[in-house]
Amino acid sequence: DSGVTQTPKHLITATGQRVTLRCSPRSGDLSVYWYQQSLDQGLQFLIQYYNGEERAKGNILERFSAQQFPDLHSELNLSSLELGDSALYFCASSERTGVTGELFFGEGSRLTVL
Amino acid sequence: AQSVAQPEDQVNVAEGNPLTVKCTYSVSGNPYLFWYVQYPNRGLQFLLKYITGDNLVKGSYGFEAEFNKSQTSFHLKKPSALVSDSALYFCAVRDSTGYSSASKIIFGSGTRLSIRP
DSSP: OOSOEEEOSEEEEOTTOOEEEEEEOOTTOOEEEEEEEETTTEEEEEEEEETTEEEEEOSOOTTEEEEEOTTSOEEEEEOSOOGGGOEEEEEEEEOSSOSSOOOEEOOOEEEEEO | OOEEEOOOSEEEEETTSOEEEOOEEEOSSOEEEEEEEEOTTSOEEEEEEEOSSOSEEEOGGGOEEEEETTTTEEEEEESSOOGGGOEEEEEEEEESSSOGGGOOEEEOOOEEEEEEO
C-alpha cells in the first residue's frame, strides 16, 4: 500500500459527460502529480501541484482541469469526454523536498467512455 | 526538454538467466533517474533511483541499475530472473534544473518483461 488513495477505481460514462477523479496523497506529501496511461501512449504527465499551487504542466487538454485543495487532496476534472479519453488515470505524490524523492502512486482510476 | 527512451517494447528471458532492460535519457542539467514496476491492474511501484554517487544502484527485489553518463543510459539489471519478475517496467527522469518544486518526472514508454519457466 503506497498510502495514496484514488477514487473511484472504475468509472463508465458516455461521450460529452463530465467526471471528477479524486486523489488523497500520502500523509505529509505536498506534491501531487496526475498521469494518464493509455494502451498506445504509455504514461503521460498531465499536471503537478505543490501545496495548492500549479507548478508544472504537461500534455493536459483544455477540456481537463485540476486543483489541489488546502487539505492537499487533489481533483482532476475531465469534461466533454471523448472515446479517446478512456484510460487509466494515476495520481502520485512525493515527499516535501520533492526533487530527489520518488513518486508514490495510487492504484489508478480506470475511465471508460462509451 | 527532458526525455527518456526505452528502445525495447518487450524483453523475454528464461528463468535463472540475467536480464537487462534498457533506458536512455536526455536532460539539460544533471539527471535524477528512476525505475518503476507495474503489475497488472496495479499502480506503479518504485524500484530504485540514481541521484548522485556510485554509478551502480541497488534496489528492491534484487534489481540494480547502472548509470552511465557518457552513454546517457540507466539500464536495469538482475543477475538471475524469476517468473515473478514478469511485469511492465518504466524508466523515468527528472531534470535537476529549475525550481525544486516544479520539476516534472517524465516516464519512458515502458518495457514488458516476460520470464519463462
